[in-house]
Amino acid sequence: MNLKLKALTKSIWVFHVSAGSCNNCDIEILDCLTPRFDLERFGIQLVGSVRHADALLITGAMNKKSVPKMKKIYEQAPKPCVVVAVGQCALSQHMFKDSYNVEGPLDSILPVDVYIPGCPPRPEAIIDGIVKLVKKIRGEK
């Protein structure tokens, strides 16, 4: 395995990008860090700058104003960088599909590695998604 990819499986630092979401997915992501779920015991933590991030958690319905900024953030992230689509809006735009102010679903804009469905996904689902991501990088089934 690529050494850089191997390093990713140890403790993933995530950066959270909201591209026109309703706050719920964002709050559930933060909820994963609080005492009941406590993701930090696995070395997973939210970082303030995308330049420190290994993974991008992207939520929201891909608002036309935030998509260019999101692309810029993806370009700034150190590679390899995995992209996780959190929530139904990022996956398929949910009920905002017909809106005048949204662009296509996330995987038509950036390459997506893991999809976490739900409106909003429960913290358990987000943790499960991250575990699947680590397994995918390791090449496990």
Added chain:
Amino acid sequence: MSHKVIVPIGPYHPLQEEPEFFQLYVEGEKVVDIDIIIGYNHRGIEKLSESKHFDQVAFLVERICGICSSSHPYAYVLAVENILGGESLVVPERALYIRTITNELERIHSHLLWLGLAGHFIGYNTVWMWAWKYREPILDMFEMITGNRNNYAMFKVGGVRRDIKDEDIPILKKTLDELVPAVDMFKGAVMDDPVIQARLKDVGVLTKQQVIDWCVVGPTARASGLNIDVRRDDPYGAYDKVDWNVIIEKEGDIFAKTVVRILELYECVGIIRQCLDKMPKGPIDADIKDIPAGEGIGRVEAPRGECFHYIRSDGTNRPIRHKIRAPSFMNVASDKVSAVGGTISDATLTLAAVDPCYCCTERVTVINKPDNKKILNGWDLIKLSQEKTNKIKENLLK
């Protein structure tokens, strides 16, 4: 002559979960002006609402903001019921109590959430972890009553979707009993801690006059001594059937805003307890089939302030106009007075003190410069250039 520097914050920054863009104009350490640029969350909900029928819109407005996912549908169903003759005439009494309980549980979870984030902003991560730890049982209660931690799908025109079962009531009461000591601890930790007092007192002050001038609503206004609360002024649900107090503080600084929110937690617990005791048996849904032509408004005291919905119906199964004004729309603008004059290090906290919710607030703006010239983007310039070429061509052909 001092030098003015612009400090850009955002749109993606660790300060707040949602994307928004602040421009702080600073002279040295002092903030002299502030620009707030929003629009990164706009999803065109008012327009989408016109393409959905009355039952679907309740699910749509729930997703305006994840934290207020009971206030927005509540204000919407109130607006529709206003066309039908008013909530108290249409809705069965048990449904009124269930609506009130959902709305107050939401206020507890929202205030605890803000309390935690405010602790995080001033560097007290312990407060953040504590507050969010005590918030979890409330979310469990939501899951028990409504079936989901957020986005409750509880409200429909004419009633509620799910009943509160008799065996759930003791569990709900026990959770509230366990919450009260936690709130007591918060009250002690915030009101008696000298560091928090030094950090929050006289920071981000909004005077009563400023609050009136900037149309501030909700706990932000009540912390400045303005006695305003939709639950009391224009009662809906079961608020006029239970005893509770409107919490008012005089100072208007961030400390007062924190105190108002903490004391409101006790009131919420009291309201829910009384509702659980007084709740009558009976139907929970009036089973409304048709919405007549007409227009109606709905006002709900969301955790952040007054949430306003306007619905116009032409007798078909869809609203032909849906107007939403969320509380943060007025509260966020007051940053212009509260953050200006403070230091940059206080600005982060002051901007967060109104409990801003940009998802609710989002608007599309057309930017005009002061001299009424529109800002042109690349396409517009190319278009102008092509138009000029065409004109020259036409002139030559003549």
